[in-house]
Amino acid sequence: MADLTTTFLGITSPNPFWLASAPPTDKEYNVRRAFEAGWGGVVWKTLGSEGPPIVNVNGPRYGVVYGADRRVLGINNIELITDRDLYTNLEEITRVKKDYPDRAMIVSLMVPCEEEAWKAILPLVEETGADGIELNFGCPHGMAERGMGSAVGQVPEYITMVTAWCKQYYSKPVIVKLTPNITDIRNPARAAFKGNADAVSLINTINSITSVNLDAMSPEPMIDGKGTHGGYCGPAVKPIAMNMVAEIARDPETRGKPISGIGGVTTWRDAAEFMALGAGNVQVCTAAMTYGFRIVQEMISGLSDWMDQKGYQRTSDFIGKAVPNVTDWQYLNLNYVAKAKIDQDACIKCGRCYAACEDTSHQAISMSADRVFTVMDDECVACNLCVDVCPVQDCITMVPMQPGQVDPRTGKVVQKEYANWTTHPNNPGAVAAE
Ligand SMILES: Cc1cc2nc3c(=O)[nH]c(=O)nc-3n(C[C@H](O)[C@H](O)[C@H](O)COP(=O)(O)O)c2cc1C
Ligand code: SF4
Ligand code: SF4
Numbered sequence: 001m002a003d004l005t006t007t008f009l010g011i012t013s014p015n016p017f018w019l020a021s022a023p024p025t026d027k028e029y030n031v032r033r034a035f036e037a038g039w040g041g042v043v044w045k046t047l048g049s050e051g052p053p054i055v056n057v058n059g060p061r062y063g064v065v066y067g068a069d070r071r072v073l074g075i076n077n078i079e080l081i082t083d084r085d086l087y088t089n090l091e092e093i094t095r096v097k098k099d100y101p102d103r104a105m106i107v108s109l110m111v112p113c114e115e116e117a118w119k120a121i122l123p124l125v126e127e128t129g130a131d132g133i134e135l136n137f138g139c140p141h142g143m144a145e146r147g148m149g150s151a152v153g154q155v156p157e158y159i160t161m162v163t164a165w166c167k168q169y170y171s172k173p174v175i176v177k178l179t180p181n182i183t184d185i186r187n188p189a190r191a192a193f194k195g196n197a198d199a200v201s202l203i204n205t206i207n208s209i210t211s212v213n214l215d216a217m218s219p220e221p222m223i224d225g226k227g228t229h230g231g232y233c234g235p236a237v238k239p240i241a242m243n244m245v246a247e248i249a250r251d252p253e254t255r256g257k258p259i260s261g262i263g264g265v266t267t268w269r270d271a272a273e274f275m276a277l278g279a280g281n282v283q284v285c286t287a288a289m290t291y292g293f294r295i296v297q298e299m300i301s302g303l304s305d306w307m308d309q310k311g312y313q314r315t316s317d318f319i320g321k322a323v324p325n326v327t328d329w330q331y332l333n334l335n336y337v338a339k340a341k342i343d344q345d346a347c348i349k350c351g352r353c354y355a356a357c358e359d360t361s362h363q364a365i366s367m368s369a370d371r372v373f374t375v376m377d378d379e380c381v382a383c384n385l386c387v388d389v390c391p392v393q394d395c396i397t398m399v400p401m402q403p404g405q406v407d408p409r410t411g412k413v414v415q416k417e418y419a420n421w422t423t424h425p426n427n428p429g430a431v432a433a434e
Pocket of ligand 1: 020021022023045046075077079080081082108136138139177203204205232233234235237262263264265283284285286287
């Protein structure tokens with residue numbers, strides 16, 4: 001059976017599933033039950049400096065985007081960092097780590113962007129026996145206006161500076177959690193490693209307004225008639241997060257550096273995808289908030305079964321395996337030609353493929369009087385839209401043409417050789433092929 005044990009920055013956990021810093025990791029009561037349910041590690045809800053605790057709103061703090069079946073696709077929140085006393089948190093962290101030495105315990109931190117503030121809190125965290133820290137440079141609301149969170153994460157120089165302080169005043173691994181509210185994620189990642197970060201984790205939440213109450217004319221969640229932007233997370237953000245993870249994993253300046261993948265992980269497959277793109281482990285928040293701690297059991301059994309099927313004995317066997325296949329558009333093979341093919345036995349004659357192709361693609365599907373839908377190869381550009389809108393899985397497939405065959409759309413023979421845009425005759429800047 002596959003071994004899910006994962007070592008990230010020298011921290012070993014029984015599986016790669018960690019809970020992200022958020023309500024599920026807010027207190028001892030939660031974290032103990034999370035560990036009992038099987039989570040491999042946690043990043044404790046972000047701690048702030050000593051002093052009067054943070055104050056949250058006393059009304060709704062979440063907005064939600066649902067799918068048609070009321071499945072939660074995305075959650076937006078206006079919660080701040082922990083609103084519990086610093087020392088209570090530190091005592092709880094110490095106790096829990098002592099009782100669960102085999103689980104990863106990371107402490108998330110967000111204090112003012114001043115050396116003294118970091119110098120003050122880091123020894124206190126060191127004393128807890130936790131395995132490392134995560135710097136919350138991502139929170140996009142509430143704390144950013146106070147010069148913390150994403151206000152730091154959006155300025156690479158600050159990231160380097162604070163990370164370097166942490167490496168100076170703390171002896172264990174330092175993970176820098178990045179904000180996605182930035183144009184090019186490679187810049188903050190490079191800045192973190194410049195400050196000697198041991199790893200980056202991403203993504204934190206995305207700036208968002210999830211809905212507007214059209215009676216009150218206010219964004220939701222609504223507090224006494226007013227709303228504010230919040231941080232968006234859950235399955236809807238996974239594509240954005242995976243692209244950012246891949247960008248860092250293939251950037252020549254940061255390639256091979258440890259990454260903890262976060263954003264919409266709900267199933268074992270989501271986790272495997274993040275890890276294939278270079279994440280050494282994953283962190284989860286929304287899925288636990290939506291389905292409870294026990295969802296980790298499905299992640300564990302699913303990942304284990306898949307690894308057995310594929311012959312992967314340990315997670316390191318597939319971590320990063322998809323990275324070499326992430327490329328830029330200009331390097332895609334323009335000699336690759338495919339055509340859509342409809343399985344008439346599986347087709348339920350709904351006509352969605354026809355409507356989509358006829359109205360918004362290449363008018364490549366014909367409909368007969370008795371509703372038989374057929375792809376016309378001489379029009380099909382293989383855009384895949386019909387596959388995407390067909391309600392029957394695998395009813396439409398994309399079939400590659402073989403070298404030597406003539407593409408009836410272009411009249412050209414399909415070539416065996418790989419050729420991309422950089423050498424294409426239509427490219428004014430083309431480099432002549434040798
Ligand atoms: C209610 C809520 C509170 C959060 N609080 C924190 C926090 O205190 N510190 C932090 O680094 N991230 C915080 N996050 C962000 C999560 O750790 C995580 O980065 C984000 O939710 C994406 O993961 P997901 O799609 O699995 O939810 C919070 C998220 C939610 C939903
Ligand atoms: S792949 Fe695109 S062009 Fe071809 S039949 Fe489907 S929708 Fe039409
Ligand atoms: S969308 Fe799929 S099921 Fe519907 S008509 Fe087209 S091929 Fe058939």
